[in-house]
Amino acid sequence: MRNLEEFFTEPACGINKSKGDKEKKVGCSKPKPGSASGGCAFDGAQITLLPIADAVHIVHGPIACAGNSWDNRGTRSSSPITYYRMGFTTDLSEIDVIHGGENKLYMAIKEAVEKYNPPAVFVYQTCVPAMIGDDIQAICNKASKDFNIPVVPVDSPGFVGSKNLGNKLAGDALFRYVIGTKEPEYTTPYDVNLLGEYNIAGELWQVLPLLQEAGFRILACITGDSRYNDIATAHRAKVNMVVCSKALLNLARRMEEKYGIPYFEGSFYGIKDTSDALRNMALLIGDKDLIERVEKLIEVKEAETKEKLKPYIEKLKGKKVLINTGGVKSWSMVAQVQELGMEVVGTSAKKSTEGDKGRMLELLGDEKKLIDDPNPKELIKIMRSENVDLLLAGGRSKFVAFKEGIPFLDVNQERIRGYAGYEGMLLLAEDIVRTLENPVWNLRRRKAPWQE
Amino acid sequence: MARVVESKKALSVYPLKLSQPLGAMYAFMGVKGSIPLIHGSQGCASFAKTFLTRHFWENIPVQTTALSQIATVMGNDDVLHTALKNVIERAKPEVVAVITTGVTETRGDYTEGSIKLFRELYPDFRHVEILCVHTPDYEGSFHTGYKEALLSIVKNVVRTKYATVPDQVNLIVSYSLTAEDIDTLKELLELFGLKVIVLPDISMSMDGGVLGFSSVIPNGTALRDIQRMSSSTITIAVGESAKAAGEYLEKEFMIPMYYFEHLMGIESYDELIRLLINLTGRDLPERVKRWRNRLLDMMIDSHFYLSKKRVAIAGEPDYIIGLSQFLAKELGMVVSLAVTTVKTESLETLPVEDIIVGDLEDILNSKKDFDLLIGNTNLRHVASKLNVPHYRVGIPIFDRLGHFLKGFIGYKGSTYFTMDIANLLMEREEEESYRVPDYVKRRYEQC
Numbered sequence: 001m002r003n004l005e006e007f008f009t010e011p012a013c014g015i016n017k018s019k020g021d022k023e024k025k026v027g028c029s030k031p032k033p034g035s036a037s038g039g040c041a042f043d044g045a046q047i048t049l050l051p052i053a054d055a056v057h058i059v060h061g062p063i064a065c066a067g068n069s070w071d072n073r074g075t076r077s078s079s080p081i082t083y084y085r086m087g088f089t090t091d092l093s094e095i096d097v098i099h100g101g102e103n104k105l106y107m108a109i110k111e112a113v114e115k116y117n118p119p120a121v122f123v124y125q126t127c128v129p130a131m132i133g134d135d136i137q138a139i140c141n142k143a144s145k146d147f148n149i150p151v152v153p154v155d156s157p158g159f160v161g162s163k164n165l166g167n168k169l170a171g172d173a174l175f176r177y178v179i180g181t182k183e184p185e186y187t188t189p190y191d192v193n194l195l196g197e198y199n200i201a202g203e204l205w206q207v208l209p210l211l212q213e214a215g216f217r218i219l220a221c222i223t224g225d226s227r228y229n230d231i232a233t234a235h236r237a238k239v240n241m242v243v244c245s246k247a248l249l250n251l252a253r254r255m256e257e258k259y260g261i262p263y264f265e266g267s268f269y270g271i272k273d274t275s276d277a278l279r280n281m282a283l284l285i286g287d288k289d290l291i292e293r294v295e296k297l298i299e300v301k302e303a304e305t306k307e308k309l310k311p312y313i314e315k316l317k318g319k320k321v322l323i324n325t326g327g328v329k330s331w332s333m334v335a336q337v338q339e340l341g342m343e344v345v346g347t348s349a350k351k352s353t354e355g356d357k358g359r360m361l362e363l364l365g366d367e368k369k370l371i372d373d374p375n376p377k378e379l380i381k382i383m384r385s386e387n388v389d390l391l392l393a394g395g396r397s398k399f400v401a402f403k404e405g406i407p408f409l410d411v412n413q414e415r416i417r418g419y420a421g422y423e424g425m426l427l428l429a430e431d432i433v434r435t436l437e438n439p440v441w442n443l444r445r446r447k448a449p450w451q452e
Numbered sequence: 453m454a455r456v457v458e459s460k461k462a463l464s465v466y467p468l469k470l471s472q473p474l475g476a477m478y479a480f481m482g483v484k485g486s487i488p489l490i491h492g493s494q495g496c497a498s499f500a501k502t503f504l505t506r507h508f509w510e511n512i513p514v515q516t517t518a519l520s521q522i523a524t525v526m527g528n529d530d531v532l533h534t535a536l537k538n539v540i541e542r543a544k545p546e547v548v549a550v551i552t553t554g555v556t557e558t559r560g561d562y563t564e565g566s567i568k569l570f571r572e573l574y575p576d577f578r579h580v581e582i583l584c585v586h587t588p589d590y591e592g593s594f595h596t597g598y599k600e601a602l603l604s605i606v607k608n609v610v611r612t613k614y615a616t617v618p619d620q621v622n623l624i625v626s627y628s629l630t631a632e633d634i635d636t637l638k639e640l641l642e643l644f645g646l647k648v649i650v651l652p653d654i655s656m657s658m659d660g661g662v663l664g665f666s667s668v669i670p671n672g673t674a675l676r677d678i679q680r681m682s683s684s685t686i687t688i689a690v691g692e693s694a695k696a697a698g699e700y701l702e703k704e705f706m707i708p709m710y711y712f713e714h715l716m717g718i719e720s721y722d723e724l725i726r727l728l729i730n731l732t733g734r735d736l737p738e739r740v741k742r743w744r745n746r747l748l749d750m751m752i753d754s755h756f757y758l759s760k761k762r763v764a765i766a767g768e769p770d771y772i773i774g775l776s777q778f779l780a781k782e783l784g785m786v787v788s789l790a791v792t793t794v795k796t797e798s799l800e801t802l803p804v805e806d807i808i809v810g811d812l813e814d815i816l817n818s819k820k821d822f823d824l825l826i827g828n829t830n831l832r833h834v835a836s837k838l839n840v841p842h843y844r845v846g847i848p849i850f851d852r853l854g855h856f857l858k859g860f861i862g863y864k865g866s867t868y869f870t871m872d873i874a875n876l877l878m879e880r881e882e883e884e885s886y887r888v889p890d891y892v893k894r895r896y897e898q899c
Binding site: 031032033034035036037038039040041042043058061062063064065066067068069070071072085086087088089090091092093094096097104105107108110111112127128131132157158159160161162376377380395396398399400403404405 | 461466467469470471473474489492494495496497499501502505506515518519523524531532534535536537538542554555558559588589590591593662663665666667811833
């Protein structure tokens with residue numbers, strides 16, 4: 001098992017910055033037994049890397065890890081090869097646990113290479129093989145030499161920590177084994193990388209035309225709609241935009257250190273954030289023409305979007321919304337729905353950095369609206385006391401709202417519509433109106449004949 | 453008779469197998485006031501929660517001991533105790549089901565001992581039933597996990613023999629029964645004047661009928677009713693996964709068990725009704741009887757679309773057992789391949805050409821031709837590659853609404869099931885029949 005300390009002392013992490021030396025040693029906050037929610041480190045690692053569609057992703061572990069989770073992310077890909085939607089796993093049995101699973105893993109890599117001929121294989125370590133001491137690093141090395149193909153070990157047993165730590169472990173694997181191993185066919189002065197954009201529900205595709213119109217070229221999106229070889233060439237970009245702030249910040253910082261690529265944190269949710277992202281990207285590249293072009297584009301797009309939004313804003317003005325989502329969305333969604341004229345009565349601060357929290361506070365102006373522990377009971381309390389009109393959250397909160405008879409919109413990975421960029425803003429408005437105006441909410445409030 | 457082989461691949465590609473802890477957890481979805489506590493890394497619980505939420509379209513109460521790497525190495529009595537305490541204080545359950553995982557089983561934790569110690573340390577929590585189910589992920593599958601959970605429930609909750617209640621029967625059901633299926637059986641037994649204790653009863657908790665949020669399983673079989681299972685006259689067990697729990701009650705409390713491998717189609721349901729007539733001496737209302745005729749009529753109307761059509765089915769054993777017998781023995785279809793997750797005793801007796809204990813890729817690799825595939829949502833990957841119609845039965849089904857409201861057993865459920873698959877095949881056959889053969893196309897091109 002790798003030393004996790006460097007993640008706990010990551011200088012770019014806002015939470016680390018606010019800690020003393022002693023606290024840093026303790027590491028990231030640990031889940032509480034009996035009152036935890038959210039995924040494990042393996043989950044997080046897989047989320048980050050799985051969108052690399054043409055690579056084979058082998059989960060080394062018993063069936064629970066892959067069998068219960070494969071093909072459950074809403075990431076979309078334009079790749080004709082879609083290995084990412086398959087559930088490759090060594091499916092360890094009791095015999096493997098007794099005798100060790102290394103041999104089976106080696107054979108599994110061999111089968112995958114022979115049958116699918118991918119550009120690379122990722123191997124995920126999980127709890128059980130980590131406990132019995134399977135050395136996946138050695139197996140990956142050997143397989144890589146024997147089959148002449150990159151085989152990347154991702155050391156991510158679930159018990160090391162939460163999903164978020166897993167994101168970082170995945171970023172670490174990319175930095176060590178992938179980025180910088182290939183040269184791009186050509187480069188331009190306008191090459192950028194997006195870090196932590198996973199093309200959930202095709203959100204990358206919503207902003208891609210915009211970025212192209214402004215004159216940027218996406219060298220690598222890490223990892224939404226990517227191919228292995230794009231990521232291998234990512235070290236030649238001029239700017240890194242970190243989209244999901246907490247997860248891949250350490251990757252951005254290390255790329256700056258090693259390859260001199262400046263980075264900024266941004267988001268594509270909402271009008272202002274989208275514009276800011278474009279602006280920052282242009283400023284960091286520093287090309288005067290580009291900056292001008294981007295400003296013009298922003299002006300046109302903003303005006304156009306605001307005009308189109310008018311009828312929706314009329315309907316949404318003053319409606320109360322509660323937000324329960326993590327990372328960058330915890331504040332960028334606040335801004336986004338505020339732009340729709342809605343009032344945010346609370347947002348989750350559980351998975352947020354100090355930086356995220358600062359931004360939230362700036363938008364909401366009231367610390368009480370930052371919810372540190374958004375468990376279902378807490379959410380219900382707020383929904384009832386504040387008379388909330390809408391809950392924006394992930395799929396697992398859906399039924400908290402539905403059971404209470406409150407409209408809900410999925411803004412996490414299981415949704416099928418994207419809400420990024422100017423175009424996404426319109427879709428979000430449209431979807432919120434669609435759910436709020438459905439007759440079922442009133443019917444739900446009526447008494448049954450036998451209750452009258 | 454079926455040829456049963458185990459897949460020899462090192463690499464599972466399109467997994468079919470689900471883990472044992474998930475199966476155990478599923479059983480508790482039908483036990484009122486319970487909450488599963490998954491003893492492992494937090495991912496063990498969160499994957500399972502997401503999975504069942506997508507399948508049922510319901511809130512799924514579950515908690516985790518969230519073992520860290522240190523707890524994993526150093527042992528975890530403390531962690532389990534903290535978790536139990538937190539769960540009991542916060543969710544106020546009647547039953548906590550401690551479900552072990554690969555993590556705790558690899559370490560070889562003595563979980564029962566740890567629970568016993570908890571009992572001594574926290575006498576205030578006496579009123580809460582704490583059960584333990586051993587379900588290492590690297591053994592068995594969903595099927596065996598579910599079976600273990602039911603066995604653990606009857607072994608630990610049914611403690612004393614009560615005086616027999618004449619009209620009371622136990623109904624222990626497989627995971628392959630939907631909420632609607634369980635309703636069908638409950639209504640049938642009530643028509644015969646019987647009081648029934650169903651274990652587990654997801655028809656009250658995972659049927660969409662629950663309003664208001666609950667942090668424990670909101671409805672289902674009550675603990676008090678499970679305790680009174682020792683006072684029933686007979687046990688009816690449906691499905692291989694329900695058999696062991698029925699056998700335990702038979703052995704321990706001398707309650708005769710009547711075992712049904714499945715209840716799809718005419719023959720097995722006839723047998724159940726024959727049993728109930730003999731037991732009670734009562735007759736059935738006309739409206740139930742009519743459904744038998746309707747089923748027969750549906751089978752006749754549809755037989756041309758179904759006869760000799762080749763089917764591949766995929767699923768946990770109880771699905772395979774029920775589907776293959778109905779499809780082959782009553783609908784006259786050819787079940788040329790079944791893929792399942794774990795070897796059980798009855799597999800070899802099934803009317804299937806080949807059974808593979810493996811994954812969904814084994815269907816692709818079989819080089820057989822199929823007219824229809826039956827299995828869970830994940831089978832769609834294979835169905836689209838083979839361009840064969842796909843009917844959804846099994847777990848998980850997350851791309852269709854209301855699966856739990858569909859019935860598959862009894863005269864009525866079997867009628868609808870037959871109708872559904874016949875419609876699929878009819879549609880495909882009609883499409884195909886309009887396709888102009890290549891040699892005909894060429895003839896016109898030459899003109």
